[in-house]
Amino acid sequence: MATDEKNKVKSITLVLTHRCNLHCTYCYEKNKDSTVMSYETAISIIDRELTLDDGIDRVEIDFFGGEPLLEFDTIRRVVETVRTRDYKKSFIFFITTNGVPLDEERKKWFEKNTDILQMGLSLDGTREMHNINRSNSYDLIDIDFFKRVYPEQGVKMTISNATLNTLAEGVLHCQKLGFDVSCNLAYGIDWTSKENETVYMRELKKLVDHYLAHPDEKPCALLDINRLKGVTSSSKTSLRHCGAGWAMKSYDCDGTFYPCQHFLPLSIGKEKAIDSLKIDFANQAVNIDLFNQECKTCIMKNVCPTCYGENYSATGNINTRDMSLCKMFKIQFKALAYFAGEMFCKGLLDNMDKSQLALILKGAMEINNKIII
Amino acid sequence: MFNLNDDCLGRITSFLENTPICEHEISALYCMDCSNQCAENCAYNCHKKNDKK
Numbered sequence: 001m002a003t004d005e006k007n008k009v010k011s012i013t014l015v016l017t018h019r020c021n022l023h024c025t026y027c028y029e030k031n032k033d034s035t036v037m038s039y040e041t042a043i044s045i046i047d048r049e050l051t052l053d054d055g056i057d058r059v060e061i062d063f064f065g066g067e068p069l070l071e072f073d074t075i076r077r078v079v080e081t082v083r084t085r086d087y088k089k090s091f092i093f094f095i096t097t098n099g100v101p102l103d104e105e106r107k108k109w110f111e112k113n114t115d116i117l118q119m120g121l122s123l124d125g126t127r128e129m130h131n132i133n134r135s136n137s138y139d140l141i142d143i144d145f146f147k148r149v150y151p152e153q154g155v156k157m158t159i160s161n162a163t164l165n166t167l168a169e170g171v172l173h174c175q176k177l178g179f180d181v182s183c184n185l186a187y188g189i190d191w192t193s194k195e196n197e198t199v200y201m202r203e204l205k206k207l208v209d210h211y212l213a214h215p216d217e218k219p220c221a222l223l224d225i226n227r228l229k230g231v232t233s234s235s236k237t238s239l240r241h242c243g244a245g246w247a248m249k250s251y252d253c254d255g256t257f258y259p260c261q262h263f264l265p266l267s268i269g270k271e272k273a274i275d276s277l278k279i280d281f282a283n284q285a286v287n288i289d290l291f292n293q294e295c296k297t298c299i300m301k302n303v304c305p306t307c308y309g310e311n312y313s314a315t316g317n318i319n320t321r322d323m324s325l326c327k328m329f330k331i332q333f334k335a336l337a338y339f340a341g342e343m344f345c346k347g348l349l350d351n352m353d354k355s356q357l358a359l360i361l362k363g364a365m366e367i368n369n370k371i372i373i
Numbered sequence: 374m375f376n377l378n379d380d381c382l383g384r385i386t387s388f389l390e391n392t393p394i395c396e397h398e399i400s401a402l403y404c405m406d407c408s409n410q411c412a413e414n415c416a417y418n419c420h421k422k423n424d425k426k
Contacts, residue, residue: 201374331375338375344388345381358392361385368377 008057011243012049013064013250014042016071018266022098022135026160026186028313029066029266036071037253042078045251050087059091064250064261069101076109079117093117096156098134099141107142111149121146123155123179125170129163147178154180154221161189164199168206171220181220187310190324200328201373204335211339215348222332225340229356230303231333231363244308244318245281262309272313279318281308290319299370303363304329330371337367 017036018029049059063075079093099121102110110119121141124130130138146153155174159167167183174181185191204222211219219225242248245259258264258273259281265273288296295301306321314322341364343349349357377385 205374334375338377341377341381341385345384354392355394358389358394362389362394364377365382365385365389368382373375 008055009060009247010049010054010056010058011060011062011248012045013062013248013261014045015064015066015250015252015261015264015266016042016068016074017066018253019070020065020067020098021070021100022067022137024098024134024158025162026133026158026189028188028262028310029264031266031269032066035253037074037251037255039074039077041251041253041255042074043081045255046078046082047085049249050082050089050091057089059089061091061093063093063095066266067098067101068095069097069106072101072106079113083116091116095119096122098122098137099143099146100137102142102145107145107149114149118153119146119150120153121150121155121179122158123174124157124159125163125166126173129166129170132162133158133160143177151178154182157181157183157220159183159185161191161196164196164203167200167203168210171207171222172210175217175220180218183220183222184305185325185328187307187322187325188313191328192324197327197331197373200331201335204332208335208339208342212342212346212348215343215346219339223336223339225336225343225360225364227303227333228336228340228361228363228367229359231299231366232359242308245279260309262307263312267309268313272316276312279312281318287319290317292320294323295321299366300330300333303333327373331373333367334371334373337364337371340364341368 014037018032019034019036020027020029020032046061049061063071065071068075075095082091082093093116095117097119110117121143122134123141123143124133127138146155157170157174159170163170164185171181171183207220207223211217211223242260244263248260249257250259250261250264251257252264252266259276259279261267263273263276267273268276288301291301295304298304304321304326308318310322311320312318314324340349340360344357344361349360352360
C-alpha cells in the first residue's frame, strides 16, 4: 500500500464475454469460449461494490473480455440502470476495446455517455504493425472517433516479437495521430535473445534521441522518467506493483471473482485459476523473503514491472518471477536513466520540483552505475 | 549505449549533494497516481481520473 489516499480507490473488472472477434498474436487468453455475463450478474456485482462499507470512495468499473463491445446491449443496459441509481461512491466505467465492433448507433450512444464512461483503444503502431499483431484490423477502426470523443485517453500499444523492429516508428505514428502512447512488451513471450536485446536498445535510442530533439512532445510511457523514483526505495510498500488480489477484483462471466484478469480460467485454465483463490496477496505480494534469489538482491526489485499473473502462470508462484522479460526491463531502465540524465544536463528539467527531480536522478545514477547491459 | 558521460554524471552528483530528498516520497512506485492498478496498464489508467459522477 502506498498511502491512505491510495486505498480509497478500487478497480473492478467485469468480464462480459470470453469471445473475441480478433486473434491477436500475443493474447494471453488461451481458453476462449462463448460464455457471456448476464445483465443480472453485472448489475448485482456493481450494486454490491458501490454499496459495500469498505472505506473505498471511488470505483473504476472496467468492462473487459474477450472483446467487451461484443456485449454492447449488456453494457448499455447496465450503464443506463446505474445512471438512475444513487450511490455514495463515485464511479467511472471504462472499456478497453479493439475498436472494431462499433457502428454509428453505438458511437452516438457512447458519445452521449462520456461523463461516466470512457474508452481506450488498443492500437499497436503503424498500419503494418497493427495488422501483423491484430488480425488485419487497422482499417476497421474509426481512429478519429477515439481521438475526438476520448481525447484524454491514450492508446495501448503492445509490442510483439514481430513488431519490435519498428517500435520507435510505431510509437511516433500513434503520437502523430494525436494520442498519448502507453506501450509495453507483450507478456507471455520469450524475449530472451541477443537479437531482441540489440533491437530493443536501438529502438529505445531512436525514441530517446527524438524526445531530446523535441522536448515539447510527451514521451511514451516506456520512457516516463518518473519510473526511476522507486529505484532507491528501501520500503517494502513499494514492492507491490499492482493491485491484484487487493485493490483490484476481476469478475468472470459467472460472477466468480479472481485477483485480476490474468488469473481467470480464460487465461490460465480452470484448475490453476481456482488454486489462485487461495493465495494470500496481503502478505505474500510484498514479502521480499518470498522472492526468488536473483530478484532479492536486484537493484530493480522495487521498480521491476513484474506481473503476478504472468509469474503465477509461468512458475506457479506469484513471487517467482517470469524471467523472460528481465533483460528487456533492464535495458528499458538503462535507457530511462540515460534519458533523465541527458534531459537534466540539457536544462530540460529545470522547471521540475527539485525534490522530485532529485528522486529521479538518484534512481538514474543507481541504474547508470550498477546495471550493465 | 545509454551510459552517461563524466561531465553529466558530475553535474548530477553535484545537484544531488545540494538537494535534500524527502523520505516520504520514497514509497513511490513508478506511477504514484495508480499504484493500486494494473502495472501493465499503469500510464493508461492514469487517464481515468476524470470521473464526473
